[in-house]
Structures are given as structure tokens and as C-alpha cells.
Amino acid sequence: MAQRDPASRQDSHAFPIKQMIVLGLCRICEPIAFMSIFPYIYYMIESFHITTDGKQIALYAGLVTSAFAFAECLAGPFWGRLSDKYGRKPILLTGIAGTGISMLVFGFSRNLPMALIGRALGGILNGNIGVLQTTVAEVVTVEAHQARAYAIMPFVWCLGSIVGSAIGGALADPVRNYPGTFKHGTIFESFPYVLANLVCATFVMFSLTVGILFLRETHEDKKERRDIGCEIGDWILSCCCKTSGRQSMSRKEEHTEETL
Known part of the structure; x- marks a missing residue:
């Protein structure tokens, strides 16, 4: 009976740091996208001129904010089934791409329905919460490493939340906040919140590129593809x-x- 090479045996028991980094980079774009609107969403709804009542504006802001999570909650089981059928990687990449499309639609929104559609689109196209958890379980097969592995994703979410909130707060309405750099009559005056979304979409594109190039398929039946x-x-x-x-x-x- 052939014996396994000691180096390969040691490799199989090592913590899969490279794939966890790749998964973390794929994960971070979602909290960036989700949290980036919080600093300016009230003012964005106000700019739609639907109402001057602060209570109504706050209500609409809450609806727009929750549309992403609500749609993702509904679509999650569907994407989970698709990941069982087609593999984890294509579904994760689809979710990341959906987040990027959502940010662009939302950034160019001129009214409340378009803003709601933009946010809901990101949730409908993104079922990565459940699929990522499954992928982590399939990547980290050594029980001793699982606690450390499962702690990474909440850390990534917190980090992305910080980055997303900072981007949204710093880059919202740049013509008013940075008049020396962003001039009147430009796209940033017509769409005051597009800059923050474009920067977040850049993070999404980076995550998508990393996923395409370095994320390994973990589904048992699709690994050899x-x-x-x-x-x-x-x-x-x-x-x-x-x-x-x-x-x-x-x-x-x-x-x-x-x-x-």
C-alpha cells in the first residue's frame, strides 16, 4: 500500500490561508456596498423632493436601506440550490457582479422607485451569505481550524462596514463638500451620490477579479472541472x-x- 508523502500530508492539515484570503476579499465588497449608503441616504431621499416631512423621509430611507437585505433574504435559498447544481464559484461571482450592478443603478437614481430597484437588485442577485458559509466549511476540513476560519468572515464584515461607511460619508455630494475639486455642471452635480457608489463599485470589481483568478471550486462534484x-x-x-x-x-x- 502506497504511503502519502509527508509534505503533502502536512499540506492537507495546514490552515488554508490563501483561499481564506481570497474568500475574505470576495466577501468584503458586500458590507462596503451595504453600509456605504447609511451616511447620506436621508439626504438622498430628501433630494428626490417627494416630501418635506422629516418623518416620511426617514420612513423612505428605512425602506431603501432594508431593500437589499430583504431581497437577499428571499433570494438566498434559490442561490443556495443553484450553487449545489453548478458549483460555489460561479454563484459567488454572480453575487459579486450583482452587487456592482446594484451600486451603479443606485448611484444614478433620480427618484425613489429607481433607488429601491437598485438596492433590491443587489439583494436579488446576491445569495453569497449562505454560499460563503458552505464554501468555508468545504475549504477548512480540519476541525481544529474551523473556529478560526469561521471567525474570519465576521471580521471581514466589520472591516467592510467601516470602509463602506467612511466612503459614503466622505464622498457623498462632492460638489457641495469639495467645491475646489468638483465643479458645477459636472456629472457629480447631476448625480450627487454617484461618486461614492463608483468607488464602492471599484472595490467590487477588484473582488470579482480576485475571485475569477484565484478562487478554487470547492463543490465535491465540480472540483475537477x-x-x-x-x-x-x-x-x-x-x-x-x-x-x-x-x-x-x-x-x-x-x-x-x-x-x-
């Missing part, structure tokens, strides 16, 4: 490693020549 994205990611990493190795060798040679 060819993944062109990961092949490209591996090629990029190998090129970077070769370049880094050449630079390191060059520095060693220079140091040797100086010593001689």
Missing part, C-alpha cells in the same frame, strides 16, 4: 515569482561582486 480563470491566475503568479526570483538572483550577484 476546468477553470480557465484559475489557470490564468496561476500563470500570473508564476510570472511574478519568476520575476521576483530573477531580481533576487541579480541582487545576490551584485552583492557577491561588491564583496570580491
